[in-house]
Amino acid sequence: MSDEKKPGLRSPLRRKLLMGMAALPAISMLPRASFAEAPPTSAVNTTGLAVTDSEVTVGILHSVTGTMAISETGSVEAEKLAIEQINAEGGVLGRKIKFIQEDGASDWPTFAEKAKKLLVNDKCAAVMGCWTSASRKAVLPVFEQYNGMLYYPTFYEGLEQSKNVIYTGQEATQQIIAGLDWVNKTKGAKTFYLLGSDYIWPRTSNKIARKHIEGHLQGAKVVGEEYFPLGHTQFNSVINKIKLTKPDVIYAIIVGGSNVAFYKQLKAAGIDLSKQTLLTISVTEDEIDGIGGENIAGAYACMKYFQSLDNPNNKAFVSAFKKMWGEKTVIGDVTQAAYLGPWLWKLTVEKAGSFDIDKIAAASPGVEFKGAPEGYVRIHENHHLWSKTRVGRAKADGQYELIYETADLVEPDPFPKGYQ
Amino acid sequence: MFGDYSLSDLGAIFAMQGFAGLILFSVYVLMALGLAIIFGQMGVINMAHGEFMILGAYVTWMTSNGFQQYLPSLFPGYFFLAMILAFIASGALGMLVEWALIRHLYKRPLDTLLATWGLSLILQQAYRSLFGAREVGVELPEWMMGSWQATDAIQIPINGMFVMGLTVLITIVVAYLLFWSRWGRQVRAVVQNRVMAGAVGINTEKVDRYTFGLGCGIAGIAGSAFTMIGSTGPTAGQLYIVDTFLVVVFGGAASLVGTIASAFTISQAQSTMEFFLSGSMAKVLTLLAIVAILMMRPQGLFALKVRK
Numbered sequence: 001m002s003d004e005k006k007p008g009l010r011s012p013l014r015r016k017l018l019m020g021m022a023a024l025p026a027i028s029m030l031p032r033a034s035f036a037e038a039p040p041t042s043a044v045n046t047t048g049l050a051v052t053d054s055e056v057t058v059g060i061l062h063s064v065t066g067t068m069a070i071s072e073t074g075s076v077e078a079e080k081l082a083i084e085q086i087n088a089e090g091g092v093l094g095r096k097i098k099f100i101q102e103d104g105a106s107d108w109p110t111f112a113e114k115a116k117k118l119l120v121n122d123k124c125a126a127v128m129g130c131w132t133s134a135s136r137k138a139v140l141p142v143f144e145q146y147n148g149m150l151y152y153p154t155f156y157e158g159l160e161q162s163k164n165v166i167y168t169g170q171e172a173t174q175q176i177i178a179g180l181d182w183v184n185k186t187k188g189a190k191t192f193y194l195l196g197s198d199y200i201w202p203r204t205s206n207k208i209a210r211k212h213i214e215g216h217l218q219g220a221k222v223v224g225e226e227y228f229p230l231g232h233t234q235f236n237s238v239i240n241k242i243k244l245t246k247p248d249v250i251y252a253i254i255v256g257g258s259n260v261a262f263y264k265q266l267k268a269a270g271i272d273l274s275k276q277t278l279l280t281i282s283v284t285e286d287e288i289d290g291i292g293g294e295n296i297a298g299a300y301a302c303m304k305y306f307q308s309l310d311n312p313n314n315k316a317f318v319s320a321f322k323k324m325w326g327e328k329t330v331i332g333d334v335t336q337a338a339y340l341g342p343w344l345w346k347l348t349v350e351k352a353g354s355f356d357i358d359k360i361a362a363a364s365p366g367v368e369f370k371g372a373p374e375g376y377v378r379i380h381e382n383h384h385l386w387s388k389t390r391v392g393r394a395k396a397d398g399q400y401e402l403i404y405e406t407a408d409l410v411e412p413d414p415f416p417k418g419y420q
Numbered sequence: 421m422f423g424d425y426s427l428s429d430l431g432a433i434f435a436m437q438g439f440a441g442l443i444l445f446s447v448y449v450l451m452a453l454g455l456a457i458i459f460g461q462m463g464v465i466n467m468a469h470g471e472f473m474i475l476g477a478y479v480t481w482m483t484s485n486g487f488q489q490y491l492p493s494l495f496p497g498y499f500f501l502a503m504i505l506a507f508i509a510s511g512a513l514g515m516l517v518e519w520a521l522i523r524h525l526y527k528r529p530l531d532t533l534l535a536t537w538g539l540s541l542i543l544q545q546a547y548r549s550l551f552g553a554r555e556v557g558v559e560l561p562e563w564m565m566g567s568w569q570a571t572d573a574i575q576i577p578i579n580g581m582f583v584m585g586l587t588v589l590i591t592i593v594v595a596y597l598l599f600w601s602r603w604g605r606q607v608r609a610v611v612q613n614r615v616m617a618g619a620v621g622i623n624t625e626k627v628d629r630y631t632f633g634l635g636c637g638i639a640g641i642a643g644s645a646f647t648m649i650g651s652t653g654p655t656a657g658q659l660y661i662v663d664t665f666l667v668v669v670f671g672g673a674a675s676l677v678g679t680i681a682s683a684f685t686i687s688q689a690q691s692t693m694e695f696f697l698s699g700s701m702a703k704v705l706t707l708l709a710i711v712a713i714l715m716m717r718p719q720g721l722f723a724l725k726v727r728k
Contacts, residue, residue, distance in 0.1 A: 064553065065545060065548065066655070067655045067658070069548060069553035069654070069655075070553055070554050070555055070653050070654075070655075073552075073553045073554060074554075198699075198700045225698075226698040226699050226700075227698060227699060227700045228699035228700060229699070229700055229703050231658070231659040232699060232703075233646075233649065233650045233651075233659055233660070234444050234447065234649075234690075234691075236439075236440035236443060236444065236577070236580070236691070237437065237440050237691045237694035237695045237699075237702075238694065238699060239440075240433055240436050240437050240440060240695065241695060243433065243436070244425065244429065244430075244433045256651075257555070257650065257651035257653060257655075257656050257659050258651075259651070260555065260557075260650060260651030260652075261649055261650045261651060264579075264648065264649055264650070265577065265649055267565060267566065268565060268566065268567055268577035268578065268579050268580065268648075268649070269436075269567055269575060269577050270566065270567035270569070270575035270577075286554065287555075288557075289554060289555065289556070289557055290554065290555025290556065290557050290651050290652070290653065291557060291651075292557035292558070292559060292560075293557075294559070294565075295565075
């Protein structure tokens with residue numbers, strides 16, 4: 001299932017034409033790429049990875065079919081863009097990146113099987129992939145057993161750290177605490193109603209939120225906490241409960257198709273998000289596409305990246321992304337985090353001077369990426385990223401307006417003391 | 421739990437909660453009607469029901485886009501046309517599927533389960549290839565959004581009332597078609613004794629095709645209506661399929677009244693428990709109760725008495 005499909009070679013003439021066309025970009029690249037300086041393969045690859053004198057193979061492992069395709073499509077697009085840009089700059093240690101894409105098909109055993117294929121058969125030097133925690137948990141033993149390197153893009157619940165994974169999204173405390181402090185300080189919020197889809201990420205996140213609200217915010221309390229099965233589509237009852245308890249803040253971590261139902265019904269029930277504060281950590285620009293901007297306008301989201309961020313890196317990223325994938329595509333937090341994966345890997349390989357997994361794992365802490373669309377990021381000793389946390393407000397056009405950002409980078413803390 | 425609230429507050433909440441239950445009831449009836457016709461009258465277990473619904477949702481999305489682009493002045497009324505188009509599209513696809521697939525399997529009801537499940541996967545991938553893997557947002561006209569302010573404290577969602585009205589209308593039409601029209605008599609004759617119905621001159625193949633088409637068409641209308649309250653994506657149909665089967669099986673497979681009674685019971689249980697307990701717990705308890713009742717009464721709430 002390689003992404004490089006063989007062209008239909010029916011006539012010899014067509015074949016020649018195609019070969020000629022394929023050679024064109026390579027010729028135009030020659031003056032820029034500095035293949036001559038590339039160190040010998042034997043020196044940079046001592047463990048038999050798929051690295052040649054001119055190429056290095058990486059894997060992309062996401063769901064492009066099944067339920068999760070909705071979310072993971074953006075990550076695949078971002079990773080392909082990053083790889084193309086890195087190749088245009090001359091590749092990694094003078095080698096062009098070639099990628100093999102596998103489909104996890106929204107099925108966790110399939111993820112594990114494909115991960116094994118990418119590591120054992122294809123000898124991928126790194127894999128960009130996974131989206132849900134369940135898929136990450138499924139592939140983790142594979143990456144540890146066969147010593148691979150996974151760049152994982154999604155914000156997630158934390159409580160994990162591995163030599164073989166770099167977490168390019170935020171872990172729960174990074175995403176949650178700054179947002180709660182902000183809403184408490186600027187809105188004077190005292191009462192919180194916690195909502196979530198019923199699985200590990202929302203539950204762990206709300207647990208952290210509850211501890212923080214009850215333990216660290218003066219006089220604040222949680223007035224309700226509720227979970228709904230994944231795919232739940234009827235929220236009228238809980239909306240009535242919210243109307244009854246009148247919380248200062250609705251704190252929502254609802255995912256997938258349920259999101260659309262929740263915000264549409266909230267609006268239909270007459271809850272006006274310009275007056276009622278709602279803070280979410282699960283709705284990126286990608287989700288707003290399905291929800292409809294007019295249904296969620298006024299809500300606040302707390303994450304590390306918004307498409308509207310005003311900095312030169314992000315402007316270049318957004319325009320390159322749209323040029324490659326179409327003017328209408330939107331870029332959410334996870335898509336940006338997925339874009340960081342190939343870049344961080346390139347920078348780490350160059351720092352280590354080697355493709356060897358052990359050397360990359362050791363060299364990762366301290367690697368800085370100044371060109372990140374979200375601004376400067378740096379890899380922590382625990383393989384998560386130092387990053388800023390931001391609060392944005394949804395507008396009717398489906399974009400977020402930046403309201404607040406932390407002054408400093410927030411330290412990743414996947415095993416937070418006092419929050420478990 | 422209610423100690424801190426004033427009486428008028430509570431009154432308003434219970435009124436709104438009553439409406440929430442009725443809205444859920446209408447949603448269940450609307451999504452189950454199509455399946456009840458196909459399962460009840462033809463004995464076909466249509467696992468692709470959700471995908472027929474989503475076809476209706478996509479048709480609505482396309483109609484909405486079309487109106488925005490070419491007829492923005494008529495946009496407020498596009499939804500009615502969209503529902504008709506959704507009915508036609510899903511119904512036509514249903515008739516095609518019946519002709520190509522289902523009619524070869526009437527003697528093997530369990531195989532229809534497998535075949536339609538395969539069909540649902542095929543349709544999901546087709547939607548993904550055609551419309552993209554991401555969800556699409558269906559824009560609604562302004563008048564269908566928001567809520568109706570009944571009193572100071574009571575707000576009733578307009579889209580909820582719309583679904584309720586639609587459900588009543590479609591139920592009446594279906595009941596008329598099945599119980600009072602010539603076609604309905606033919607359908608029931610075929611259900612009760614296919615060979616004899618054929619012998620007295622009923623074109624059973626045609627009856628089957630139209631019945632299946634009607635069931636799918638109603639699914640299309642349901643899908644169109646649900647763009648107001650839910651998501652539209654390639655796999656969104658899966659969100660409805662479990663609840664739909666639950667309603668139909670619990671009600672007794674061959675009975676329209678049963679379907680309605682069962683939708684009412686399940687929706688009231690669900691929305692009341694959701695209010696007093698939590699979302700996940702309500703679902704668990706509802707499912708447990710249904711399992712227990714079906715163990716005692718496997719034929720469902722209402723069963724058609726047919727001579728075997």
